[in-house]
Amino acid sequence: MKFAWKVFLSTVIVIAIVFAVGGYVLITSFFASALSRETDRALEENQLMKLAYESAATTYVNQGTKLTDEAVVNSVSSLENGGRRGIIVSDENYKKIFPATGATADEQLMREMDKDRVYRISESGGRYNITVCCSTSVGDRTVYLETSRDITSIFQERETQFDTYTEWSIVLLLLSALVMLVVSMFLTRPLTRLSATTRRIAEGNYDVRMKVKGEDEIAEFTQDFNAMTDAVQDKMYALENTARQREDFVASFAHELKTPLTSIIGYADMLRSKQMKPEEMFLSANYIFTEGKRLEALSLKLLELMVLERQEFEKRRINPRLLIEEIEGLMLPIMENAGLVLKTAAQNAVVMIEPDLFKTLLVNLIDNARKASEPGSLIELYGRVDGRDYVFCVRDHGRGIPEEEIKKITEAFYMVDKSRARAQNGAGLGLALSDKIAHMHGSRLEFKSIVGSGTLVCVRIRRAARRTRP
Amino acid sequence: MINILIVEDEQPISNLIRVNLTESGYSCDVADDGMQAADMIEQNRYDLILLDIMLPKVNGYELMEYIAPTGTPVIFITAKNDVADRVKGLHLGADDYIIKPFEIVELLARVEAVLRRYNKGESKITVGDVEIDTQSRCVRKNGRQVDLTMKEYELLLLFIRNKNIALFRETIFERVWQSDYLGDTRTVDLHVQRLRKKLGWEKMIVAVYKVGYRLEC
Numbered sequence: 001m002k003f004a005w006k007v008f009l010s011t012v013i014v015i016a017i018v019f020a021v022g023g024y025v026l027i028t029s030f031f032a033s034a035l036s037r038e039t040d041r042a043l044e045e046n047q048l049m050k051l052a053y054e055s056a057a058t059t060y061v062n063q064g065t066k067l068t069d070e071a072v073v074n075s076v077s078s079l080e081n082g083g084r085r086g087i088i089v090s091d092e093n094y095k096k097i098f099p100a101t102g103a104t105a106d107e108q109l110m111r112e113m114d115k116d117r118v119y120r121i122s123e124s125g126g127r128y129n130i131t132v133c134c135s136t137s138v139g140d141r142t143v144y145l146e147t148s149r150d151i152t153s154i155f156q157e158r159e160t161q162f163d164t165y166t167e168w169s170i171v172l173l174l175l176s177a178l179v180m181l182v183v184s185m186f187l188t189r190p191l192t193r194l195s196a197t198t199r200r201i202a203e204g205n206y207d208v209r210m211k212v213k214g215e216d217e218i219a220e221f222t223q224d225f226n227a228m229t230d231a232v233q234d235k236m237y238a239l240e241n242t243a244r245q246r247e248d249f250v251a252s253f254a255h256e257l258k259t260p261l262t263s264i265i266g267y268a269d270m271l272r273s274k275q276m277k278p279e280e281m282f283l284s285a286n287y288i289f290t291e292g293k294r295l296e297a298l299s300l301k302l303l304e305l306m307v308l309e310r311q312e313f314e315k316r317r318i319n320p321r322l323l324i325e326e327i328e329g330l331m332l333p334i335m336e337n338a339g340l341v342l343k344t345a346a347q348n349a350v351v352m353i354e355p356d357l358f359k360t361l362l363v364n365l366i367d368n369a370r371k372a373s374e375p376g377s378l379i380e381l382y383g384r385v386d387g388r389d390y391v392f393c394v395r396d397h398g399r400g401i402p403e404e405e406i407k408k409i410t411e412a413f414y415m416v417d418k419s420r421a422r423a424q425n426g427a428g429l430g431l432a433l434s435d436k437i438a439h440m441h442g443s444r445l446e447f448k449s450i451v452g453s454g455t456l457v458c459v460r461i462r463r464a465a466r467r468t469r470p
Numbered sequence: 471m472i473n474i475l476i477v478e479d480e481q482p483i484s485n486l487i488r489v490n491l492t493e494s495g496y497s498c499d500v501a502d503d504g505m506q507a508a509d510m511i512e513q514n515r516y517d518l519i520l521l522d523i524m525l526p527k528v529n530g531y532e533l534m535e536y537i538a539p540t541g542t543p544v545i546f547i548t549a550k551n552d553v554a555d556r557v558k559g560l561h562l563g564a565d566d567y568i569i570k571p572f573e574i575v576e577l578l579a580r581v582e583a584v585l586r587r588y589n590k591g592e593s594k595i596t597v598g599d600v601e602i603d604t605q606s607r608c609v610r611k612n613g614r615q616v617d618l619t620m621k622e623y624e625l626l627l628l629f630i631r632n633k634n635i636a637l638f639r640e641t642i643f644e645r646v647w648q649s650d651y652l653g654d655t656r657t658v659d660l661h662v663q664r665l666r667k668k669l670g671w672e673k674m675i676v677a678v679y680k681v682g683y684r685l686e687c
Contacts, residue, residue, distance in 0.1 A: 251550060255524050258549035262571040263482035269574050270490070272681075273636035280489075287482045 003191060007184035012177045019169040027161045034154040035121075039130060042119060042149040046132035049087060049147050052079050057138035067141045073098045076145075086129075086148035097143065109133045110144045121151070128152045190218045194225065206233045245411070252413035256298055256428070260291035301429040304360070305412070308436055313354045315441075317464055320383045320390055321346035323355060327362050327381065335366075339375030342366070346383040349390050352464045353441055361437040364430045365394040365445075365457050372398030372455065385463070393458045400451040410435040410445060472585065473514065476500045477507040477533065478522040478547065483570075487520060487547075490574050491581065494631070504528025508536055516542055518585060520568075523548045523559070531562060538563040543584050547572075575632060575641050582631055597630055597687055600669055611669055621646055622665050629675065629685040636684040658682075 056075035060067055069091070076089050076098050088105045089098040096105045109120055110133055117134040131148040193210065200208045209229065210222045267284040270276065276284070324346040335342040362381065369379045373396050380395040401409060401416060408414045412432040431445070438444050438459050449455040474496050478484035481502075488498045499514070501507035503526045511519070519537060521544050523530035530546065537544055546559040546567040559567055565584045568577060586604070595602045601610045607623060609616045618626065624646045628637065639658045640651035647657070662683055666672045676684050 254551075255549040258570040259480050259483065262549075263480070263486060265571040266483070266486040266490075266574060270486070273574070273638070273684075274493075274634060287485070291482055 002188075004184045004188040007187065008177070008180050011180045011184070012173070015176050015180075016169075016173055019173060023162075023165045023169060027158060027165060030161065031154065031158045034157070035151070038149065038151045038154060039119060039121075042130045042132045042147065042151075043117065045085065045149065046117065046119075046134055046145070046147045049079055049085065050134050050136050050145055053089075053143075053145060054136055054138055057141075061139040067139045069097050072141070072143055086131075086146075088146040088148075090144040090146070092142045092144075094144070103148075105144070105146055106131055106133065109146070110135075113144075126152070128155045190222065194222065197225075201229060206236065249412050252428075253302075256413055257295070260295040260298070263291040264288050264295070298429070301433060305429060305433055305436065308357075308433070308440070313357060313440065315352040315354050317350050317352055318355055319348055320351050320353075320392065321348050323353075323358065323362075324381060324383050324392075327359060327366070330359075331363065331366050335370065335379065338370055340370060340373055341376075341378045342381065343378060344381045347385050347390075349383075349385050350464045351390050351461055353461065357437045357440065361434045361459065362392060362394065364434045368430060368457075369394055369396035369398065369455070372396055372400075374398065386460070388463055389460050390463050391458050391460045393456060395454065395456045397454040400453060400455055401447065401449040402451055403449070406447050406449065409447070471495075471497045472517045474498050474581070475507065475510060475514075475516040475519045477504070477519065477525065477530070479503055479525050480522075483522075483547075486574075487577065490577065493634070494578055496581075502526075504530070504533045507533055511537060511540065511542070517588070518542070518581065519544045520581075521546055521564075523550065523555070531558065534559070534562040534564065543588050545580060545584055573641075574635070575637070575645065578631055579645065595630055597633075597685075598674065600671075602626070602630065609669075616668050618665070618668060621661055622668070625661055625665055626669075629683070633685050633687060636678045637682050639682040642682060 053075050056078070057067060057072065060071045060075065065071060072089060076087055079085070080087055080099075086103065087098065088096060088103060090096050090105045090107075090110065094105065094107045094110050106120065106122075109118055109131060112118055113133065113135060117132060119130055119132040121128060121130050123129075128151050129148045130151050131146060133144055133146045135142055135144050190213070197208055197210050206229070209226050212219050212222050212226070264287075267287045271281065271284050271288075324344050328342065328344045331342055366379060366381060373379060377397045379397075381393070382395075383390060383392050405416050409416065410431045413428040414432075415428040435445050441459075441461050443459050443461045446458045446460070447455065448458075472495075474491055476484050476487050476491075476498055478487065478500070479502050484500045484502075488500055491498050499510060499516075501510050505527045507519075507521075507525075508528065519542055521530045521533060521537075523546060525533070528536075530548075534544060534546075543565045544563065546556075546564045547570060548555060548559065548567055549570045550556075551569045556567055565587065566580050568580055593603060593605045595604065599612050600616075602608070603610075604627070609618055609623065609626065625642065628642065628645050639655050642658050642662075643649075643651040643654075646661075662675060666675050671685075674686055676686050678684050
């Protein structure tokens with residue numbers, strides 16, 4: 001069942017119950033008060049009759065007349081007012097004295113008499129009467145004086161009220177049902193729209209958003225819903241991106257692998273199946289050798305990258321100055337060979353790093369700097385304390401990196417200048433590797449570069465807390 | 471002379487292709503990137519273009535869109551060997567593709583096949599005293615017709631298209647019989663014997679020790 005229908009039906013049922021119970025209580029209380037009013041009147045009337053009878057009877061007694069049945073009848077008959085009061089007089093044996101004909105006295109009521117006055121409401125033939133009975137003693141005679149009063153009208157009035165009320169409440173109920181129908185539809189419309197939106201999103205329209213209206217729970221929910229869709233969309237794009245990167249990686253890898261293989265297989269095929277001149281043979285063999293070397297470099301770097309992803313590595317407390325000095329010792333001969341000047345400077349500190357991996361990172365950066373530099377230019381490696389961090393920097397004065405390339409240079413197999421990278425046996429994996437190592441130390445490579453004047457690469461890591469000595 | 475443009479940014483590979491095609495009697499130009507290739511296509515007329523996909527500046531697919539209107543046949547050279555890439559290349563109007571790494575025999579065969587499809591290959595080939603008409607599949611020696619079986623004819627074409635190249639028995643089997651070589655050398659040897667005898671080429675088709683045969687001329 002639809003939510004709108006649930007709201008509608010439950011409201012209508014509640015309204016119906018409220019109408020019914022409220023109306024019943026109201027009408028019943030009207031009736032009760034009318035009845036008690038009539039009862040009071042009847043009692044009062046009876047009292048009046050009693051007093052009238054007593055005064056008439058007392059006159060008889062004072063005149064010295066014995067109070068016979070006839071005297072009693074005389075005393076009463078003047079009060080009868082044409083039978084409208086329904087006076088019935090009985091003697092102490094419950095035998096009716098007056099009127100001679102007509103209604104019988106209510107003997108039961110007389111027997112029940114324990115106070116000086118009782119009453120009963122009775123129904124006969126659709127007419128309702130209230131009968132009041134009292135006993136009175138004048139002289140030596142006790143009689144029961146019974147008066148009755150027609151109260152059919154208040155019962156009829158109650159019936160009429162019930163009927164009218166029922167009619168009106170049905171009309172009102174229908175009216176309110178109509179209103180509720182509209183209201184419930186209106187209230188649940190945002191939900192309908194929400195579900196329509198959800199369906200569209202499920203169909204793949206991830207850009208669809210709900211309009212937020214007002215400040216109620218539904219508006220809040222809509223906001224949350226939109227936030228959720230945003231998050232899902234972001235996540236999805238991230239996943240797509242990862243998938244795309246992986247695809248790119250596989251494609252690049254295939255290309256990088258197959259390019260040297262094509263040369264190796266091709267030239268080897270030529271060597272084995274053709275008669276070639278010695279210089280051609282030398283050229284072919286040389287191609288096989290250099291391409292084989294390239295394949296070797298690629299596979300080694302790739303292996304490092306793979307190992308890095310699996311390896312459990314242990315960080316140690318280390319003074320970065322010692323690390324930088326060690327790298328200087330390692331790189332100086334290579335740099336001198338390439339005709340470059342390497343300068344290092346380092347401040348003392350303590351950092352938590354995996355020294356071998358970090359060495360690989362810095363050596364890679366210096367190697368890249370070397371490849372970018374012309375002979376005679378300066379390459380700097382320095383480490384300094386910066387607040388709570390320690391920053392390793394490699395600066396060169398080489399060709400620089402165009403700004404739009406900087407984002408991509410840490411992607412595996414990405415090469416800014418492909419032919420140059422090839423000539424230097426680059427596989428396009430060095431920075432990918434370095435970036436991975438930086439990530440493992442909770443950092444990343446930061447590049448600042450100006451085309452034509454040089455590049456600055458920095459890695460910022462948190463310094464280790466001072467060890468408390470025992 | 472048939473002109474072939476090789477568009478390949480890897481110098482070792484472009485050199486490999488160039489050397490082999492030149493030896494087979496084609497004239498070759500080499501372009502290192504897409505831009506250069508586009509310039510060269512504009513200036514010269516080529517009978518066939520060998521096109522690498524991953525190129526600097528303008529990639530192979532983009533270049534293909536530039537080449538397609540000229541109607542020049544194209545063979546893709548690609549390292550990507552998934553179906554989607556191959557289909558994309560063919561959809562763009564390439565005539566064939568070669569997947570890296572490739573063997574020289576395969577390269578020559580595909581070049582040959584595409585040229586033949588465009589009727590650009592020579593329909594009459596003359597080797598020594600033997601003349602072959604590839605359209606009527608007719609072989610004449612000194613003007614006298616020589617009857618060859620289907621396989622012998624294919625074998626002859628293979629030798630002629632790979633002059634001075636030692637053909638391995640497995641290569642011969644795969645090319646001529648179009649199925650995987652299962653180590654049965656007898657079939658190949660038998661057909662080579664019969665071809666030698668029919669053409670009188672006992673000295674021209676040389677057995678290469680432990681390898682196979684080579685047509686020397």
